[in-house]
Amino acid sequence: MKDKGRFGQFGGFYVPEVLIPALEEMEEAFYQYYKDDKFVAELNTLYCDYAGRPTPLYYATRFSELVGFKVYIKREDLLHGGAHKVNNCLGQGLLAKYMGKTKLIAETGAGQHGLATSMIGALFGMQTKIFMGAIDVDRQSVNVHKMRLCGAEVISVSGGTRTLKDAINEALRYWTSNISDTFYLFGTVCGPHPYPTIVKHFQTCIGTEARRQCLEKIGRLPDIVTACVGGGSNAIGIFNAFVEDKTVKLIGVEPAGRGIATGKHAAPLSAGRVGILHGTKMYLMQDGDGQILDTESISAGLDYPGVGPEHCLLKDTKRAEYVAVEDEAVLDIFDIFTKCEGILPALESSHSLAWVYSQRNKLPADTVVVVNLSGRGDKDVGIVEKNRPVK
Amino acid sequence: MKTYKQTFAELKQAALIPFFVIGDPDFDTSLAIVKAAIDAGADILELGIAFSDPIADGPTIQKADIRAIDAGMNIQKAKDFIKKIKAYKDIPIGLLMYYNLIYQYGTEKFFADFAAAGVNSVLIADLSIDDADEVLAPAQKAGLDTVFMVTPNTETERAKRIAEKCTGFIYTVSLLGVTGGRDQLSDMIKPLITRLKSITDVPVCVGFGVSTPKHAVQLAQAGADGVIIGSRIVKIIEDNLNDKKSIPAKVAEFIKEIKKAI
Known part of the structure; x- marks a missing residue:
């Protein structure tokens, strides 16, 4: 990694070794494109015409x-x-496209990030899997339905407390087995570097x-x-x-x-x-x-x-x-x-x-x-x- | 206290390293299982302290973690468990765990206390060599060996840097993914062992997805210095929860089978 991804003592990238190359690839792509004229112009058009900014x-x-x-x-x-989730999903989704990734995965709690990722998966023609805690699948059924209508597969996570944290666990596990073609579109300013920086930028x-x-x-x-x-x-x-x-x-x-x-x-x-x-x-x-x-x-x-x-x-x-x-x-x-x-x-x-x-x-x-x-x-x-x- | 170095020097074949979650399914049964594994021919033990959110583990070990936690396992009891094992036999023990438990205990104190209890190394699943600084000094101070992971997608330059930081062995992950039994060995592992052997003399021990005597033999033939078998053994525990007393013998039987094959 080029950066440690620290905010004071906080942040970093405490992940299993298998994920390090994937995070490095993402960091490199982000630094390469986030100020790139073509990337920025394309993103701004999407912000305006697709998202409504x-x-x-x-x-x-x-x-x-x-x-x-x-x-x-x-x-x-x-x-x-x-x-607001669409801001980040358009940014990361476009980054995934520039990186040549063909599949998206994401975690979701309320289903807003899952929905936004599913929309962007449809928009860019990428196969999309959404990991969602079983309790959240239950209490946010309308969003689950919308995700499926967009063509995403919603995976109900029944481990642990069956909420957002467990959805992230499962998405990370899936990613470790599928890093070559899959982009993990993380939903918030948490997770390992470079996500907190990337998500902040796009929000x-x-x-x-x-x-x-x-x-x-x-x-x-x-x-x-x-x-x-x-x-x-x-x-x-x-x-x-x-x-x-x-x-x-x-x-x-x-x-x-x-x-x-x-x-x-x-x-x-x-x-x-x-x-x-x-x-x-x-x-x-x-x-x-x-x-x-x-x-x-x-x-x-x-x-x-x-x-x-x-x-x-x-x-x-x-x-x-x-x-x-x-x-x-x-x-x-x-x-x-x-x-x-x-x-x-x-x-x-x-x-x-x-x-x-x-x-x-x-x-x-x-x-x-x-x-x-x-x-x-x-x-x-x-x-x-x-x-x-x-x- | 027996070191990894002595163990690898004495062995004429690949080391057999079973993995258990401490306190799965409960403290006493777990103790009986691990003792049976030692008697059956385990050369080194890899022991996990259960964590609520084990992101590097597949369903089998996740369930074992939950069983252990539900049965009341905690850090203090894990330390007692290790002392009891060491009192039973002087066998090298590597811990495999997640960083937050160590961080909350206090990293320096954790390494010191667990070294005193009898562990030889602490491998942290979610700490890469990029943050090795946070644990190297405490490990050295406690007189512990260091073990880090290499995966099939680790570039050679990085693998060299990892090998330089390992004094015990290199925990070599056989596949891209999480822990769990697999029918076939990944085709990535043999080239990875060859690659590691060309850059380091540190013993190469292979884990993740190692499930059968045949796998163990294939890895040994490919040059592995040790084979780590986790989920497949933990599954024996899971499958026999209604007859806990039978588990130690069943685990021992499986370990003997592997030992014989190697």
């Missing part, structure tokens, strides 16, 4: 009135596929647009930028463009599930210890010996025991602040926000909205907050209905 920055009038300060929504929910379009839109619409930078954090790709995507703007507060919101104190959550930055899983050093939910703990969150997309290594560094350097909100607050805000704005937020993104709501009447009225609405909530109506039946 740029996405709007929307001033949420009624929600702003409710909380007592100005809330702008970065509408990644409007993207093709319904979430930074969110922040670059949002920053420009703020300057155009408001004439200044926002005071606060907030996003939900599972693995952390949508958050890094928007944070990265503001990291150098020291006046902008960055708030990442983790899933506190049933409450941090209960242990039933998925918030390693709030209540984890540094450890190593899936090729990277990061804050991790684990027991005293280092066995990985079960996670729990109402949002399948955030249900992961680790978190991107760069978030770990941003936490330690205090450049970003990480908080956690519980499932109940997430369900509350899903209802409140939808009734205010007529926009269904994904349960993942609802975490950041819930934090914003928790600040109501606590911030000065001229405060500008940008929320990354990373996905739409259509996929979650069944879960919401189950927990909060509409009377």
Whole structure:
């Protein structure tokens, strides 16, 4: 490898030897193409014509009135596929094509990354396999169906806790047996180097647009930028463009599930210890010996025991602040926000909205907050209905 | 304490190295199984400490890890287990495990404590030589040999660098993939053994997918200094969980078969 892929003490590439050549090949291809004129032009065309970029920055009038300060929504929910995941999938998918790979594999939690990968598999005519925990297959059946409609094979993973972590285990195992023709399209800013760097690069379009839109619409930078954090790709995507703007507060919101104190959550930055899983050093939910703990969150997309290594560094350097909100607050805000704005937020993104709501009447009225609405909530109506039946 | 060097020097044929997950299916049965394997002719032991997320392992060893954890296995008990084995017989023991368990214990302390318990080396499945710095000094300080993996897709220049860092043996992965029994040996392994033999004198021990006496013979003939058999043996445990008392004899029988073939 050319680089160690470190973010302070975090990151790296802690993988079995068999994967090293595959990661080297990927690193080399990424450095070769990510600034290549032809690659960039092709990707930008796809971002625009296929995915629907740029996405709007929307001033949420009624929600702003409710909380007592100005809330702008970065509408990644409007993207093709319904979430920010398509940004990364187009980037990595195009990279796979430039590398001459013919098959894609991916892990998925909520199914958004699986769906985006399946779309890109269809778009580029690549055979696609999606690894998904059996519990997630069950609770996100609509997305599973959509993936299959795109021609992907969805493999239900019944090992371990049957969620995202186990889907990653299985995808990594499959990859070790099929590295010559298969590209592992990783979904978030975790995993071994070069993934955290690659995924950040392809998601930074969110922040670059949002920053420009703020300057155009408001004439200044926002005071606060907030996003939900599972693995952390949508958050890094928007944070990265503001990291150098020291006046902008960055708030990442983790899933506190049933409450941090209960242990039933998925918030390693709030209540984890540094450890190593899936090729990277990061804050991790684990027991005293280092066995990985079960996670729990109402949002399948955030249900992961680790978190991107760069978030770990941003936490330690205090450049970003990480908080956690519980499932109940997430369900509350899903209802409140939808009734205010007529926009269904994904349960993942609802975490950041819930934090914003928790600040109501606590911030000065001229405060500008940008929320990354990373996905739409259509996929979650069944879960919401189950927990909060509409009377 | 018997070293790898002494063991390989004494052997006239390839070393027989069975792999077990410590505490599978429970502490006492596991102890009886490993003792039976020693009596049946194992030359070196490769022992795993169960991890919740073993990404280099196929279904057979994943299930063994879960069995061990469910039966209450943990790091302290694994250390006791090794002491009990060493008290039974002075046989070289290599640990094969995942990095997080070591990292949480404290790398330096882990190497020191497990050296004291009687292990000869600690191979970390998810730590490549690129990060060898994190473990070489603790290993040396504890007086342990070092073992790293080479795979069929490892380029020769890199294989040389790996070999230079191995003092015990080179754990040579026979195929591209995870652990698990296979019907046929991969056609990649013979060229890999030849390639390694041309660049190093460190013993070459082959694992992953080694499942039958015939495989062991083929590897020995190809120049392997040791054969590591894991999933095939662990499968015997899995297949006889309803009659645990029968497992040690069944494992011993299989090991004798391999030993005879080599």
